[in-house]
Amino acid sequence: MPGLVFEDVHVTYPGGVRAVRGVSLEVASGRRVGVAGESGCGKSSVALAALRLLPASAEVSGRILIDDEDVAGMSWGRLRAVRWTGASIVFQGAMHALNPVRTVGHQIAEPLILHDKLSPKAAAGRVGGLLERVGLPGWRAGSFPHQLSGGQRQRVMIAMALACRPGLIIADEATTALDVMIEAQVLRLLDQIVADDRIALLMISHDVSVLSAWCDELAVMYAGRIVEHGPAKAVVQAPSHPYVRGLVGALSPVGDVGARLSPHGLAGRAPDPAGLPRGCAFRARCDVAVEECASLDVGLRSSGEGRVAACVHVGGESS
Numbered sequence: 001m002p003g004l005v006f007e008d009v010h011v012t013y014p015g016g017v018r019a020v021r022g023v024s025l026e027v028a029s030g031r032r033v034g035v036a037g038e039s040g041c042g043k044s045s046v047a048l049a050a051l052r053l054l055p056a057s058a059e060v061s062g063r064i065l066i067d068d069e070d071v072a073g074m075s076w077g078r079l080r081a082v083r084w085t086g087a088s089i090v091f092q093g094a095m096h097a098l099n100p101v102r103t104v105g106h107q108i109a110e111p112l113i114l115h116d117k118l119s120p121k122a123a124a125g126r127v128g129g130l131l132e133r134v135g136l137p138g139w140r141a142g143s144f145p146h147q148l149s150g151g152q153r154q155r156v157m158i159a160m161a162l163a164c165r166p167g168l169i170i171a172d173e174a175t176t177a178l179d180v181m182i183e184a185q186v187l188r189l190l191d192q193i194v195a196d197d198r199i200a201l202l203m204i205s206h207d208v209s210v211l212s213a214w215c216d217e218l219a220v221m222y223a224g225r226i227v228e229h230g231p232a233k234a235v236v237q238a239p240s241h242p243y244v245r246g247l248v249g250a251l252s253p254v255g256d257v258g259a260r261l262s263p264h265g266l267a268g269r270a271p272d273p274a275g276l277p278r279g280c281a282f283r284a285r286c287d288v289a290v291e292e293c294a295s296l297d298v299g300l301r302s303s304g305e306g307r308v309a310a311c312v313h314v315g316g317e318s319s
């Protein structure tokens, strides 16, 4: 069953900032799809576009479907309902988004009352179970956010995201601020939820090592485009695109979860999305660039075994 589908999605901000350029991606129910890339490559814009959370000044084209329903065509009422009951998003800073003067129990109950139309008493009755689901004892419902650690607050945000049983969760750098041990616990939890409830999970992170460890598929973005996509382990073990080779080569060999991208792993910077060069956007940083890269910006081509990459050196037919 389809969860989330992007078809040739473009996002342009005022001033000609081409943040997302022709992204196509599918996150089916029960699948974990990761989107990786450096800061500014357009990852968050993709996540926000999925739930129409971009600023009104952003121009969006292409199609985004949630469970076969076109997001662009949804009324505001329908969109509000879908944001809680069909799809939920957990942000990096989400743990700071909790209301400091209300107990976490009240905050988890709120979407159940608003969207599932439960009575306050029935909603409160569901809170304990949701907290236990994310590994917190039910009595924590009476705690205020400041009485919890960062990891516990992030779990509360996940409990809120799960409250109305969405079919899709978008986790945008949802574990980035956590220390490695807590991060692994939260990732295991998300993993369990995908397996138990057959939720579609879109995980967005700058950390390709985390995504390769926890996702079925990995898409790597560069300057607004997906430059490589395929089974996560295969992409990381033998990348086809020179940018992805650089990213993966920058990983420390500490093992899956412990590995981190070195900030100095790739020389140079991504181009300004308001003034993209002609040809391949990665050309200036690429150690295998050839003359035609200056004029040719090739689309995704098959690199074998369900994988695609956007590079002139990758053979096979266009996908």
Ligand SMILES: Nc1ncnc2c1ncn2[C@@H]1O[C@H](COP(=O)(O)OP(=O)(O)OP(=O)(O)O)[C@@H](O)[C@H]1O
Pocket: 013, 014, 017, 018, 019, 037, 038, 039, 040, 041, 042, 043, 044, 045, 046, 055, 206, 273
């Ligand atoms: N509201 C906005 N107005 C103008 N430009 C924007 C806006 N939001 C994002 N951008 C620009 O769009 C590009 C993509 O940003 P986006 O946040 O989607 O990337 P990202 O990969 O998620 O980066 P980060 O991890 O730093 O958030 C960047 O160049 C950013 O400066």
